[in-house]
Amino acid sequence: MVAALTLDGISKRYGGFQAVSDLSFQVEKGSICGFLGPNGAGKTSTLRMILGLQPATSGRIDILGADDGRKVRDRIGFLPEERGLYKKMTPVDAIAFFGALKGLPLPEGRRRGREMLEQMGLGEASKKKMKELSKGMAQKVQLIASVVHQPEFVILDEPFSGLDPMNQQGLEAMIRALAADGATVLFSTHVMQHAERLCDKVVLLARGRKAFEGTVDQARATSPRFLELEGALDRNAVAALPGVSAIETLAEDGAVSTLRVGLTPGAEAQSALRAAFLGGLDVRRFQMKEPTLHDAFIALTGDHPDEDQSVGKTDTMEAAR
Numbered sequence: 001m002v003a004a005l006t007l008d009g010i011s012k013r014y015g016g017f018q019a020v021s022d023l024s025f026q027v028e029k030g031s032i033c034g035f036l037g038p039n040g041a042g043k044t045s046t047l048r049m050i051l052g053l054q055p056a057t058s059g060r061i062d063i064l065g066a067d068d069g070r071k072v073r074d075r076i077g078f079l080p081e082e083r084g085l086y087k088k089m090t091p092v093d094a095i096a097f098f099g100a101l102k103g104l105p106l107p108e109g110r111r112r113g114r115e116m117l118e119q120m121g122l123g124e125a126s127k128k129k130m131k132e133l134s135k136g137m138a139q140k141v142q143l144i145a146s147v148v149h150q151p152e153f154v155i156l157d158e159p160f161s162g163l164d165p166m167n168q169q170g171l172e173a174m175i176r177a178l179a180a181d182g183a184t185v186l187f188s189t190h191v192m193q194h195a196e197r198l199c200d201k202v203v204l205l206a207r208g209r210k211a212f213e214g215t216v217d218q219a220r221a222t223s224p225r226f227l228e229l230e231g232a233l234d235r236n237a238v239a240a241l242p243g244v245s246a247i248e249t250l251a252e253d254g255a256v257s258t259l260r261v262g263l264t265p266g267a268e269a270q271s272a273l274r275a276a277f278l279g280g281l282d283v284r285r286f287q288m289k290e291p292t293l294h295d296a297f298i299a300l301t302g303d304h305p306d307e308d309q310s311v312g313k314t315d316t317m318e319a320a321r
């Protein structure tokens with residue numbers, strides 16, 4: 001594999017607060033990598049270190065062969081978490097302006113801007129001012145602005161936040177198209193479903209530490225499978241079935257309950273079911289459930305991806321100055 005990005009033992013400390021600890025991972029050239037973790041896990045801090053916008057407290061970064069993102073800034077596209085393009089500009093001018101910051105001549109930026117807007121189904125939007133666009137449209141325009149100079153490496157910080165499902169799908173298509181054109185894409189998100197659909201590789205971050213690096217399937221395989229059982233079920237009898245590691249009651253209606261039965265990694269749901277039927281358990285409905293990336297995140301970290309892990313931002317901001 002040819003790595004477009006290597007992080008080797010990266011740490012970030014803000015005053016007395018350790019935001020990122022000994023983080024190492026690689027992103028293969030031409031791949032899509034999801035950088036996943038709850039709010040406050042340390043994703044933005046890491047992306048900023050990769051870009052050279054803030055120094056690492058310790059560790060080494062190699063991006064496109066450089067030891068500092070600033071040295072290869074014209075080959076990188078970045079969509080920051082805080083967004084907003086100049087409101088009075090037209091989308092084409094805004095895109096061309098951003099391209100010019102990366103060395104692209106303005107007329108060429110305008111030409112590519114018009115073409116990309118058209119490709120993304122935003123041809124109509126090019127006649128309006130930025131302030132007249134919907135949030136979804138504006139976000140797509142901003143993504144175009146960050147890649148109009150055709151960067152080799154694209155870094156997107158929470159690109160899906162604030163978008164409705166339709167626009168999220170549009171954005172997913174844009175990200176796929178970038179990778180299909182040969183770009184390497186690293187994006188952060190706390191919503192596991194996007195990564196599940198898009199990524200060749202995921203890096204899971206919890207409280208500043210890497211919890212997992214690998215493919216989505218490898219991540220899922222670390223999490224137990226589930227079996228949903230419905231019937232007049234005795235919990236002790238269910239607990240005694242082969243491979244059962246945990247039971248959660250999802251619903252109860254008189255004697256009939258719906259149980260979410262966790263299986264130990266590697267255990268086959270069929271063995272538990274067979275034993276249930278042979279043992280005469282009153283199973284009226286069953287369903288096997290494969291773990292999602294969301295389940296895997298919880299199994300790997302003990303944390304919930306929707307939990308906010310930010311701590312003492314205002315206190316430590318002072319200390320960081």
Ligand SMILES: Nc1ncnc2c1ncn2[C@@H]1O[C@H](COP(=O)(O)OP(=O)(O)OP(=O)(O)O)[C@@H](O)[C@H]1O
Nearest residue numbers: 014019039040041042043044045310311313316317
């Ligand atoms: N400049 C700073 N000074 C002090 N603390 C900071 C600073 N920037 C971030 N932090 C803290 O570091 C931790 C990681 O923040 P970071 O923004 O990197 O996380 P994140 O995973 O990107 O989350 P979010 O998506 O909410 O930005 C948080 O606890 C945050 O409060």
